[in-house]
Amino acid sequence: MNINNSGWKPELAANDSNGDAGVATFTGNRALMLDEPLIFEIGSNATTGVDFAACDARHDLGALARTAPINLPGLSEPETVRHYTRLSRQNYGIDLGVFPLGSCTMKHNPRLNEKIARMKGFGDVHPLAPIPTIQGALAVIHELAEWLKALTGMPAIAMSPKAGAHGELCGILCIRAALEARGETARTVMLVPESAHGTNPATAAFAGFSIESIPATAQGRVDVAALEARLGPDVAGVMITNPNTCGLFERDLKRIADNVHAAGGYVYCDGANFNAIVGRVRPGDLGIDAMHINLHKTFSTPHGGGGPGAGPVVLSEALAPFAPLPVVETQGDDYVLIEEENAAESHPQAFGRMAAFQGQMGMFTRALAYILSHGADGLCQVSGDAVLNANYVLRSLEDTLDAPFAHSGPCMHEALFTDVGFAEGFSTLDVAKGLIDEGFHPMTVYFPLVVHGAMLVEPTETESKAGLDQFIGALRSVAERAKAGYPTLKSAPHFAPRARLDETQAARKPVLVHPLISAAGKRITSP
Numbered sequence: 122m123n124i125n126n127s128g129w130k131p132e133l134a135a136n137d138s139n140g141d142a143g144v145a146t147f148t149g150n151r152a153l154m155l156d157e158p159l160i161f162e163i164g165s166n167a168t169t170g171v172d173f174a175a176c177d178a179r180h181d182l183g184a185l186a187r188t189a190p191i192n193l194p195g196l197s198e199p200e201t202v203r204h205y206t207r208l209s210r211q212n213y214g215i216d217l218g219v220f221p222l223g224s225c226t227m228k229h230n231p232r233l234n235e236k237i238a239r240m241k242g243f244g245d246v247h248p249l250a251p252i253p254t255i256q257g258a259l260a261v262i263h264e265l266a267e268w269l270k271a272l273t274g275m276p277a278i279a280m281s282p283k284a285g286a287h288g289e290l291c292g293i294l295c296i297r298a299a300l301e302a303r304g305e306t307a308r309t310v311m312l313v314p315e316s317a318h319g320t321n322p323a324t325a326a327f328a329g330f331s332i333e334s335i336p337a338t339a340q341g342r343v344d345v346a347a348l349e350a351r352l353g354p355d356v357a358g359v360m361i362t363n364p365n366t367c368g369l370f371e372r373d374l375k376r377i378a379d380n381v382h383a384a385g386g387y388v389y390c391d392g393a394n395f396n397a398i399v400g401r402v403r404p405g406d407l408g409i410d411a412m413h414i415n416l417h418k419t420f421s422t423p424h425g426g427g428g429p430g431a432g433p434v435v436l437s438e439a440l441a442p443f444a445p446l447p448v449v450e451t452q453g454d455d456y457v458l459i460e461e462e463n464a465a466e467s468h469p470q471a472f473g474r475m476a477a478f479q480g481q482m483g484m485f486t487r488a489l490a491y492i493l494s495h496g497a498d499g500l501c502q503v504s505g506d507a508v509l510n511a512n513y514v515l516r517s518l519e520d521t522l523d524a525p526f527a528h529s530g531p532c533m534h535e536a537l538f539t540d541v542g543f544a545e546g547f548s549t550l551d552v553a554k555g556l557i558d559e560g561f562h563p564m565t566v567y568f569p570l571v572v573h574g575a576m577l578v579e580p581t582e583t584e585s586k587a588g589l590d591q592f593i594g595a596l597r598s599v600a601e602r603a604k605a606g607y608p609t610l611k612s613a614p615h616f617a618p619r620a621r622l623d624e625t626q627a628a629r630k631p632v633l634v635h636p637l638i639s640a641a642g643k644r645i646t647s648p
């Protein structure tokens with residue numbers, strides 16, 4: 122690190138952003154946690170980790186030729202490795218501790234999945250490899266598809282969508298294609314409950330529908346009467362999350378589905394919370410037409426960090442003909458890929474494609490490994506344990522935190538709390554920041570929107586009682602500080618590499634260079 126020695130005085134360090142007066146260091150490092158500038162601050166145009174031979178073959182690019190240096194932040198190879206390794210130590214991940222983000226379902230990623238995904242025949246497979254050479258990979262996609270159809274009780278599936286939101290778009294495009302095939306293009310309204318995840322209305326709008334919001338009841342469920350009153354010849358369908366984002370099972374989904382169908386619409390189910398009911402409820406039995414399955418939520422594949430995810434969509438008989446290509450099918454003992462060239466006979470109404478190729482192979486192998494290692498009985502226990510853990514959190518904290526729906530019975534896989542009872546001027550955000558000081562990634566905050574200052578805690582099934590007790594103790598302690606109006610909570614986190622940010626300011630006026638580093642890359646004052 123470039124330090125201008127002469128400028129540093131220990132007493133200046135008293136204003137350390139972390140507020141611990143008099144114990145700052147010359148380097149800004151704290152014990153073995155290294156203060157890491159941005160790569161643009163430490164890299165230089167003159168340095169590179171790779172030696173290229175001088176390039177003499179010049180093409181005449183005319184006005185397109187570069188006249189100034191490209192200003193890539195070059196570092197040597199070891200400096201590059203260190204930079205990213207240091208940054209990674211400032212990150213928090215599921216392998217470090219409880220990651221209680223509600224709705225996101227941050228599951229442990231079993232190492233067995235990783236081992237299977239790295240096997241040569243899976244890890245090195247290429248999407249353009251000749252079909253006879255990738256029979257095993259196609260068998261994985263096909264077997265996973267069969268499991269997902271069996272677990273959801275649905276007859277068809279599209280495997281290629283790359284995330285939950287992408288799967289939503291796939292399902293809604295199937296609905297649009299089905300309406301067009303029926304000549305019912307006047308059905309332009311999609312009904313979405315107000316507790317829905319933001320991707321639901323965004324998806325419907327992107328697919329050309331207008332959105333109308335359906336209110337929630339005081340018990341945190343969809344207001345069935347309001348929904349049914351709105352059904353009519355302009356309604357294309359509804360998008361309902363079950364279990365919903367308040368952590369409650371929508372008990373009336375079957376009745377809703379029957380009535381939506383009777384009125385000529387379709388039912389999209391947001392399946393992001395399928396992990397709470399997998400092995401126990403088959404959404405197909407509730408009459409839905411389409412549902413995405415976030416493999417990174419229910420089936421333990423990693424969230425991001427290795428490429429796109431996977432959000433396969435199961436479909437009803439009514440929507441199956443419109444499923445996008447490609448489709449993996451069996452012909453005799455062989456697996457075949459149905460694409461545009463060979464779809465005319467078997468899939469003439471396919472609406473198009475969601476992705477260039479077959480989907481995210483690395484996620485398919487991991488998810489199938491998870492399913493096969495648990496088996497049907499194991500998956501049933503997974504959802505049971507997830508619900509048990511969430512109820513343990515709910516009942517352990519309802520004496521300290523306001524739990525708006527706790528009176529209406531047990532929750533599903535996540536516990537919802539609000540900011541009711543906090544001291545004047547103290548908010549959910551303060552509790553989230555305080556949890557960072559306690560060593561936990563905060564829970565989901567300010568979602569769902571149906572309650573004020575929401576805190577949505579999802580422990581998942583693999584947390585031990587000891588781990589949950591430690592998290593509950595930390596959240597209780599921070600919540601008590603918010604209720605008592607403990608002043609230092611307002612400026613938490615105190616122990617993180619960066620203290621509380623002004624998020625509005627950061628978004629509107631981003632400062633992309635560390636203020637303590639001069640343009641020449643020299644640290645000009647103490648940290």
Ligand SMILES: *Cc1c(COP(=O)(O)O)cnc(C)c1O
Binds near residue numbers: 285286
């Ligand atoms: C996560 C989530 C989504 C979106 O899924 P992604 O895989 O993140 O695109 C949609 N709805 C709900 C309720 C979710 O929790």
